[in-house]
Amino acid sequence: MRKDPKPYWLKRWLNHINRWYVNRFVRPHCDYLGRDPLIMHPRHIEIHGANIHIGDFIHMIGASDRKLRLTTWGGKQGQGTINIGHYCLLSPGCQITAHQKIEIGDNCMLAADVYIADSDWHGIYNRLRPFRCTATITLHNNVWVGHGAKILKGVTIGENAIIAAGAIVTKDVKANTIVAGNPARVIKSINPNRKMLKRELLFQDPEHYLNNMDLLDQYLLSENTFLNWCRSQIAPSTND
Helix, strand or coil: CCCCCCCHHHHHHHHHHHHHHHHHHHHHHCCEECCCCEEECHHHEEEECCCEEECCCCEEECECCECEEEEECEECCEECEEEECCCCEECCCCEEEECCEEEECCCCEECCCCEEECECCECCCCCCCECCCECCEEECCCCEECCCCEECCCCEECCCCEECCCCEECCCECCCEEEECCCCEEEEECCCCCCCCCHHHHHCCHHHHHHHHHHHHHHHHCCCCHHHHHHHHHCCCCCC
């Protein structure tokens, strides 16, 4: 589709159903899910295990071909933990898997197909025993992880750092740096003295933000009709 053919009232009704679904089927799988989660296509988001905490104003996006998965595993050493801060963005295909602990700070953005795991899962010589070589992963505030990047066990990523698309991160990344490659290496520094706009700015007045989004929908969808939407679902044209 070139544009959203739904009439405004239908999109608003579907949004209510979506919020009901999140509160009924997603929230109970979390130990904590904060205020006003914006979760798109929640049927394609899978949450498994205990000790999963997600902060306020999370933005999570699932897709039928790229499910977003948060998983913690338990074992003799205890139960894994995933803590995700406020104002974060998790894109389709993200996989975050913890046997020990994964900490993600506020304002972090994870692009599509990002993989974060705090364990090698099996040893080099003993491949029968799971959960070998496990170490905590920490992403400090305002980290941006690019498409398809992988962050492996024991890594700490400093504030404001950027992980380029496809990078494989096996060692710590300092704050205010950009890394790329396999294994990831520093390619550029970020000026910490420049003003940086973060996702939290969107939610300084959350009611105003949500109202503006609703007004935008009203404007963009005002001329759409239900009959035209039905036709677009069974006989789309180049105007759709």
